[in-house]
Amino acid sequence: MNPHRRVMTVYGTRPEAIKVAPVIRAIESSERLESITVVTGQHREMLDQVNEIFGITPDFDLDVFAHGQALNVLMAKVFERLDPVLSEVDPDALLVQGDTSTVAAASIAAFYRQIPVVHLEAGLRSGDIHSPFPEEANRKITSQVTTLHLAPTPTSKANLVRESIDPATVAVTGNTVIDALLHTVAEQIPFSDPVLEEIHGGQGRLLLVTTHRRENWGGAMEGVGRALRRLADRYPDVTILLPAHRNPIVREAVLPQLEGCDNVRVTEPMAYGEFTRMMNQASVVLTDSGGVQEEAPSLGKPVLVMRENTERPEAVDAGTVRLIGTDEERIVSEVSSLFDDESAYMRMANAVNPYGDGKAAARSVAAIEQLILGGRRLPDFTGADG
Numbered sequence: 001m002n003p004h005r006r007v008m009t010v011y012g013t014r015p016e017a018i019k020v021a022p023v024i025r026a027i028e029s030s031e032r033l034e035s036i037t038v039v040t041g042q043h044r045e046m047l048d049q050v051n052e053i054f055g056i057t058p059d060f061d062l063d064v065f066a067h068g069q070a071l072n073v074l075m076a077k078v079f080e081r082l083d084p085v086l087s088e089v090d091p092d093a094l095l096v097q098g099d100t101s102t103v104a105a106a107s108i109a110a111f112y113r114q115i116p117v118v119h120l121e122a123g124l125r126s127g128d129i130h131s132p133f134p135e136e137a138n139r140k141i142t143s144q145v146t147t148l149h150l151a152p153t154p155t156s157k158a159n160l161v162r163e164s165i166d167p168a169t170v171a172v173t174g175n176t177v178i179d180a181l182l183h184t185v186a187e188q189i190p191f192s193d194p195v196l197e198e199i200h201g202g203q204g205r206l207l208l209v210t211t212h213r214r215e216n217w218g219g220a221m222e223g224v225g226r227a228l229r230r231l232a233d234r235y236p237d238v239t240i241l242l243p244a245h246r247n248p249i250v251r252e253a254v255l256p257q258l259e260g261c262d263n264v265r266v267t268e269p270m271a272y273g274e275f276t277r278m279m280n281q282a283s284v285v286l287t288d289s290g291g292v293q294e295e296a297p298s299l300g301k302p303v304l305v306m307r308e309n310t311e312r313p314e315a316v317d318a319g320t321v322r323l324i325g326t327d328e329e330r331i332v333s334e335v336s337s338l339f340d341d342e343s344a345y346m347r348m349a350n351a352v353n354p355y356g357d358g359k360a361a362a363r364s365v366a367a368i369e370q371l372i373l374g375g376r377r378l379p380d381f382t383g384a385d386g
């Protein structure tokens with residue numbers, strides 16, 4: 001009989017892949033666990049890049065994604081296609097990460113089969129069920145059916161406890177995004193495209209921009225495009241780099257405003273290794289991404305977040321992240337102030353690490369082993385030594 005207990009990880013998007021990859025690696029190295037990986041096929045190409053860096057080969061592909069499909073159709077497909085895999089593999093635990101609709105569906109599917117759910121990056125809350133949409137609801141749904149909550153920070157644990165979740169079921173691990181970042185930045189992965197190499201090696205300042213959030217689709221995102229145009233005109237010496245999200249809704253809103261701007265470089269989404277190198281080179285990061293909000297502070301980069309709220313308050317409290325919303329005027333003035341005012345820039349450019357210390361995967365696997373086999377967890381991540 002195989003002495004290993006099976007942990008099945010289900011993931012689909014690039015940010016999920018980045019955050020589960022260090023845990024999958026740690027499960028593979030465990031003498032007591034066996035890793036089974038299931039991808040949903042959502043961001044297939046972007047996923048492959050991450051799987052490659054970490055040497056992960058998926059065991060199953062649910063192939064649930066289609067462009068423009070309604071969330072309910074996606075959810076239904078996950079239920080239908082994951083269930084036979086759960087039945088065939090009969091895992092001892094199901095690991096999911098974050099807050100996508102596939103995470104909510106996969107965790108309910110496991111719960112109905114009485115398979116313990118382990119939720120990585122548990123306890124993030126914006127406090128507004130409609131923003132981010134549908135992620136905030138997905139987080140809360142997943143928490144309800146989770147057996148082991150792997151909270152990244154003491155703040156996220158406190159959010160869970162406030163919702164009457166038993167503190168004994170929560171391990172504070174730090175965020176695995178920092179494990180992945182440290183691993184990847186150290187690799188110095190070469191750029192696949194000479195244009196990226198040229199931008200990376202450029203002498204001038206670099207403004208790195210990412211935008212994709214569903215609640216910013218439409219008018220808000222058009223405003224982001226107009227703000228970038230104005231910044232490009234105002235600062236001809238600055239390179240504005242926008243790896244454009246594949247979603248056509250995002251592209252149609254932003255890209256028309258940027259046509260003909262020489263110092264705006266629009267690229268395809270960058271491979272994770274390239275993106276982290278570019279982030280390390282940037283002067284300022286302007287984003288609505290969750291993961292980037294966590295990574296850039298570790299690299300000492302000021303981050304301006306184009307959202308009204310955040311479920312990641314730790315770096316806001318530390319002064320390196322500022323919430324600025326999506327108003328065109330505000331984006332222009334906030335970025336300008338960082339470019340024009342050296343002391344304002346220096347106040348935000350502190351390398352802080354409230355999200356992790358690179359040991360989150362080890363803490364996560366120790367907690368999973370304890371859940372399935374008993375024994376001890378590692379001490380919680382406190383954030384104090386960041």
Ligand code: UDP
Pocket residue numbers: 014015018210212243268269270271272273275276288289290291292295
């Ligand atoms: N990222 C990347 N290439 C890019 C843009 C982002 O690899 O062109 C990485 C980034 O380092 C971070 C993650 O993708 O780890 C964030 O993904 P995204 O913004 O799509 O999602 P979110 O974090 O908002 O869920």
